[in-house]
Amino acid sequence: MRNGLCKDLSFSKEDREENIRRIGQVAHQMVQTDFIVVCAFISPFRDSRDKVRALFQKGQFIEVFVDTPLELCEERDVKGLYKKARAGEVKEFTGIDSPYEKPLQPEVCIKSNNNLTVKESAKLIINYLEKR
Numbered sequence: 001m002r003n004g005l006c007k008d009l010s011f012s013k014e015d016r017e018e019n020i021r022r023i024g025q026v027a028h029q030m031v032q033t034d035f036i037v038v039c040a041f042i043s044p045f046r047d048s049r050d051k052v053r054a055l056f057q058k059g060q061f062i063e064v065f066v067d068t069p070l071e072l073c074e075e076r077d078v079k080g081l082y083k084k085a086r087a088g089e090v091k092e093f094t095g096i097d098s099p100y101e102k103p104l105q106p107e108v109c110i111k112s113n114n115n116l117t118v119k120e121s122a123k124l125i126i127n128y129l130e131k132r
């Protein structure tokens, strides 16, 4: 999305809101035509997530919170961006100088610091889908 449909957007609060709004609209259109859509975006603002949720029928929108402490994100630092953010080379970086509002009642919460493998974490989502 950020390479295409949203490439005009920055990481300011307003642009992140617009990013998630567009993503929600596209996902909604796709769900209308019977796609199952999986989105993995930071979506740091509760209000933006709730607005997307409101587009869908009850039970159609499943919020998965991958709950990872900042220290662990920084330890993993897969792309070296936390280091750059700490050095002031990347601005408005989530968790450093841009906020993240934790979901209050996500359908699924995956604690990423409890030594589960990626596969075991994914299984928690599958379990939720199978049970409902």
Ligand SMILES: Nc1ncnc2c1ncn2[C@@H]1O[C@H](COP(=O)(O)OS(=O)(=O)O)[C@@H](OP(=O)(O)O)[C@H]1O
Pocket: 002, 011, 015, 016, 017, 019, 020, 040, 041, 042, 043, 044, 079, 081, 090, 091, 092, 093, 094, 098
């Ligand atoms: N300042 C800043 N803050 C947060 N993230 C940043 C920033 N700059 C770049 N990136 C990279 O952009 C990807 C996250 O974009 P999202 O569209 O998910 O963000 S948001 O939902 O609009 O907040 C994510 O990339 P991927 O890991 O490739 O998904 C981030 O690493």
Ligand SMILES: Nc1ncnc2c1ncn2[C@@H]1O[C@H](COP(=O)(O)OP(=O)(O)O)[C@@H](O)[C@H]1O
Pocket: 066, 076, 078, 112, 115, 116, 117, 118, 121
């Ligand atoms: N249990 C786990 N759950 C999720 N990611 C994990 C776990 N253990 C290690 N990792 C690693 O954490 C990193 C997550 O990075 P990334 O995919 O960039 O996440 P995000 O886009 O959500 O920030 C990957 O390198 C992944 O292998």
